[in-house]
Amino acid sequence: MKSCLIVDDSKVIRMVARKILHELSFTTVEAEDGQQALDRCKEALPDAVLLDWNMPVMNGIDFLRELRKLPGGDKPVVVFCTTENDIDHIQEAITAGANEYIMKPFDSEILQAKFSQVGLL
Amino acid sequence: MRPEDFDFIAKLLKDRSGLVITRDKAYLLESRLTPVARKRGLKGLDDLVASLRTAGEDLLREVTEAMTTNESFFFRDIKPFDQFKDVVLPAMLKTRAAKKSFRIWSAASSSGQEAYSLAMILKEEAPKMPGWRVEIVGTDISNEMLEKAKAGLYSQFEVQRGLPIQLLVKYFKKNNEMWQIDPSIRAMVQFREYNLLHDLKSLGQFDVVFCRNVLIYFDQPTKGRVLDNISKIIPDDGFLYLGGAETVLGISDKFKPIPEQRGIYCRNLGGASAAPSGFGGVR
Ligand SMILES: C[S@@+](CC[C@H](N)C(=O)[O-])C[C@H]1O[C@@H](n2cnc3c(N)ncnc32)[C@H](O)[C@@H]1O
Numbered sequence: 001m002k003s004c005l006i007v008d009d010s011k012v013i014r015m016v017a018r019k020i021l022h023e024l025s026f027t028t029v030e031a032e033d034g035q036q037a038l039d040r041c042k043e044a045l046p047d048a049v050l051l052d053w054n055m056p057v058m059n060g061i062d063f064l065r066e067l068r069k070l071p072g073g074d075k076p077v078v079v080f081c082t083t084e085n086d087i088d089h090i091q092e093a094i095t096a097g098a099n100e101y102i103m104k105p106f107d108s109e110i111l112q113a114k115f116s117q118v119g120l121l
Numbered sequence: 122m123r124p125e126d127f128d129f130i131a132k133l134l135k136d137r138s139g140l141v142i143t144r145d146k147a148y149l150l151e152s153r154l155t156p157v158a159r160k161r162g163l164k165g166l167d168d169l170v171a172s173l174r175t176a177g178e179d180l181l182r183e184v185t186e187a188m189t190t191n192e193s194f195f196f197r198d199i200k201p202f203d204q205f206k207d208v209v210l211p212a213m214l215k216t217r218a219a220k221k222s223f224r225i226w227s228a229a230s231s232s233g234q235e236a237y238s239l240a241m242i243l244k245e246e247a248p249k250m251p252g253w254r255v256e257i258v259g260t261d262i263s264n265e266m267l268e269k270a271k272a273g274l275y276s277q278f279e280v281q282r283g284l285p286i287q288l289l290v291k292y293f294k295k296n297n298e299m300w301q302i303d304p305s306i307r308a309m310v311q312f313r314e315y316n317l318l319h320d321l322k323s324l325g326q327f328d329v330v331f332c333r334n335v336l337i338y339f340d341q342p343t344k345g346r347v348l349d350n351i352s353k354i355i356p357d358d359g360f361l362y363l364g365g366a367e368t369v370l371g372i373s374d375k376f377k378p379i380p381e382q383r384g385i386y387c388r389n390l391g392g393a394s395a396a397p398s399g400f401g402g403v404r
Binding site for chain 2: 085086087090091094098100101102103106109110113114116117
């Protein structure tokens, strides 16, 4: 079973994502902001990260840059999942090392399509 | 709905587009044709059928179009497009090296995602094929879908189904809430109306044909007839793609599956060679 770290400050979004990911046979770990997510990654690197952008304490893009600096931190497949839907944000995410990008609102079909595109399914 | 009304519409649809509609799908007529009736100021389906019996071409066409299922997405099923890049395109580059050109047909192109996916692949591979000319033609029976395809405008939902984010950034621009495909990609594809039930010869020859997710709506004899017609415009070393739920087996002996390349078919030229010449990718 593959593991996915869900990073979002909204409890509701985390719950929706968790439900979809369990259906896709992922084990999940959750974090409410980038700092928590980074702590989780230092304990154990997940196979995938579903990542919000705007969060308190540490935002998604700063987390991603820190993650990529960790030993083995280039391995996890990072999929942004955010309301930011302009080219500039998407471009910035790709440059920082994101593998895919979901624009909210999303549903299980989109998440599934994106995860199979990056080879997670 | 009265049985004779159902039979009348079912026959009309089958004659015009090949669509087979069975009685258990009568609710589809309700849900898709009631809006057409309303638009014409008619009360409902019964009135629509009454006017259809004496209707002119416009209304018949509108009803036929309204009954088509147009769902499509970019790089649908992924694999066929990987195969195009890794197997079919290299075969074309080899067998067409002398004239440096070939033609691709998206035979039920709907809103254009299939044709544009191929255009994006060709654009990405362009450095490998200097001086080549590839023509992509998309056809459909639905004018509404053809207009959408030509405009190249897609919703946020549509660009997230199958399109890799790198290609979105590279080839699309945001236009209010919609995403529009780049003019350079749009210029690679021509869209025009064409009914698959008609004689296909006037379209010319196509080296690669994508005929995906449309035969499923037809009955066996119609599938067979369309496949036979397609075989007449594909050269002996051409390729045919069908959708994931479609096959030629038991329907037409003009094509046969290509071993290890699921969903791709080549001409069946009497059982001699297993694959078209220049087809080096398999085995
Ligand atoms: C489900 S879409 C398939 C789109 C695309 N090929 C794909 O696989 O995603 C089916 C399309 O076939 C078109 N169609 C149905 N009957 C047709 C006919 N007789 N001639 C041409 N197009 C037809 C419909 O209008 C519709 O846009």
